[in-house]
Amino acid sequence: MVIKNNVVYGGPALNVPAHLSFGQYIIDKLTELSIDDTKIALVHGDSDEKISYKQLLHDMVSFATGLRRHGVTRGVIVAMCSENRLQYMVATMAAICCGATITTLNPQYTKDEAIHVLNISKPPILIASETVLKQNLALYKEVGCIKTYIQMNGQAVDSDIVPFNEVYVKVEPQGFDTGDVQGAIDTLYLLYSSGTTGLPKGVMLTHLNVLYAASNLMSDSLESRSRTCYLTVVPWYHAYGLMTTINNLINGKMIVYFPGFFPEKYLQAIEKYKVNVLFTVPPMMIFFAKSPLVEKYDMSSVKLAWCAAAPLSTDTIRQVMRRLPNCKGILQAYGMTETSTAATKDPEDDATIHKPGSGGPPLPGVSVKVVDIKTRKRLGPLETGEICIKGPVVMKGYLGNDAANRDIMDDEGFIKTGDIGYYDHDGYFFIVERIKELIKYKGHQVPPAAVEGVVLQHPAVAECGVVGAPDEEAGELPTAFVVVKPGQKLTERELLDFTNTKLSRASQLRGGVIFVNEIPKNPSGKILRRVLKQTLQKKIKNKL
Numbered sequence: 001m002v003i004k005n006n007v008v009y010g011g012p013a014l015n016v017p018a019h020l021s022f023g024q025y026i027i028d029k030l031t032e033l034s035i036d037d038t039k040i041a042l043v044h045g046d047s048d049e050k051i052s053y054k055q056l057l058h059d060m061v062s063f064a065t066g067l068r069r070h071g072v073t074r075g076v077i078v079a080m081c082s083e084n085r086l087q088y089m090v091a092t093m094a095a096i097c098c099g100a101t102i103t104t105l106n107p108q109y110t111k112d113e114a115i116h117v118l119n120i121s122k123p124p125i126l127i128a129s130e131t132v133l134k135q136n137l138a139l140y141k142e143v144g145c146i147k148t149y150i151q152m153n154g155q156a157v158d159s160d161i162v163p164f165n166e167v168y169v170k171v172e173p174q175g176f177d178t179g180d181v182q183g184a185i186d187t188l189y190l191l192y193s194s195g196t197t198g199l200p201k202g203v204m205l206t207h208l209n210v211l212y213a214a215s216n217l218m219s220d221s222l223e224s225r226s227r228t229c230y231l232t233v234v235p236w237y238h239a240y241g242l243m244t245t246i247n248n249l250i251n252g253k254m255i256v257y258f259p260g261f262f263p264e265k266y267l268q269a270i271e272k273y274k275v276n277v278l279f280t281v282p283p284m285m286i287f288f289a290k291s292p293l294v295e296k297y298d299m300s301s302v303k304l305a306w307c308a309a310a311p312l313s314t315d316t317i318r319q320v321m322r323r324l325p326n327c328k329g330i331l332q333a334y335g336m337t338e339t340s341t342a343a344t345k346d347p348e349d350d351a352t353i354h355k356p357g358s359g360g361p362p363l364p365g366v367s368v369k370v371v372d373i374k375t376r377k378r379l380g381p382l383e384t385g386e387i388c389i390k391g392p393v394v395m396k397g398y399l400g401n402d403a404a405n406r407d408i409m410d411d412e413g414f415i416k417t418g419d420i421g422y423y424d425h426d427g428y429f430f431i432v433e434r435i436k437e438l439i440k441y442k443g444h445q446v447p448p449a450a451v452e453g454v455v456l457q458h459p460a461v462a463e464c465g466v467v468g469a470p471d472e473e474a475g476e477l478p479t480a481f482v483v484v485k486p487g488q489k490l491t492e493r494e495l496l497d498f499t500n501t502k503l504s505r506a507s508q509l510r511g512g513v514i515f516v517n518e519i520p521k522n523p524s525g526k527i528l529r530r531v532l533k534q535t536l537q538k539k540i541k542n543k544l
Contacts, residue, residue, distance in 0.1 A: 202398055483515075
């Protein structure tokens, strides 16, 4: 890692097999891992349904052969929509091996969101679960682009739907040809930006983007090889969930998965499968820090926890570490769908150089700078501005959105993230907030995440989300939505007295406290501040 001319360089780029399709890369890796007939690839944490690497490879190429008979070839867009389940992973990797472009749909999309993303991708084929098709088949048919429906489980909900098992054509993996792709050009994943500040955009990630992201996970260290069992509940229709699961599968890890976060079952799975590594989002870390359930189960197998998708306070990290006795670190990475998930990452194998609260230094081959929001001048260490990223992880662009493609790139070829942060003298990056989510109080810029970190220190607070309430004189007043722990009591005055001693004058909760039953979040764990603002505006309107 080098800092030069106020740009942090992550070191020499990795050598990746750019001549391969990612599908061929998957087949090569799974073939190596299949030598051991007993090696388990995936386990459903609740039902205990398992599949070995050998069976996964056979199912994958057999399903891919069947998909080709349904017209799936290089460049064909295949939509996936389901909760986390085994068939999702088999079908996704099979379509990748056909050279297809994978687009993932969130089962919780509203009607308008679903129509919006389908009009971006226009997939001719949809592979979905029974639940999804029962809820949305009429909508999908209304949009009209989907010609073939494949149902993962259950009885077909319509006469023209193809059952999952009928797609299989049994073949041996050695005879399967993935075909040619242009790794630096062909789109492998068409994923969607989170849409927390507007409608999602279709992010195009190439085979080369994905190969590079996968290569960054590969490590020959003894410490990494000793971690064999990973646990995830992050949805596979989200970039973080999809890419970490596939990339760690082809790195030989056993992945225990759930279709959602069920606290007690999650803890039971850690104890039962002796899970070594957790993939989490901030709300789950807050659960680990505060829930009494954690102390009921054996957490001694956990050696590492990754937390991504939103900032995590150092206080929460310290609390979690006290409850995971053998955990060497709560590590964070920073990036976005547009950067193939991670662009910076905490060092995994040396606990002595972790910096709590940091997203780590840039990955090899990646350059990151911080610029002044107004002047676009590069800033030095500890100066706060917009983070901008360049390197082989950066997307090909947004599908069908020339205006957004122009807006997101700067004059030096860096992608503008829209995130506020800084780097220290060691080149470690710290994320403060989204530009659009900063609260403007009397000329001060107040990061909501920093205020939330203080509110969460109160022992009676389970969750919180902070937004700005409009104010004619001050601009905006920091306002907290708070979920109180079950069995606890908390008044607004008590919380204000607690936080006023810990917050700067500009950051104090002058907009007050609103007690709620839950904080709205997207699937990756990011707080949906626009929803909180809408709720706040309704409350203000009702008072008038």
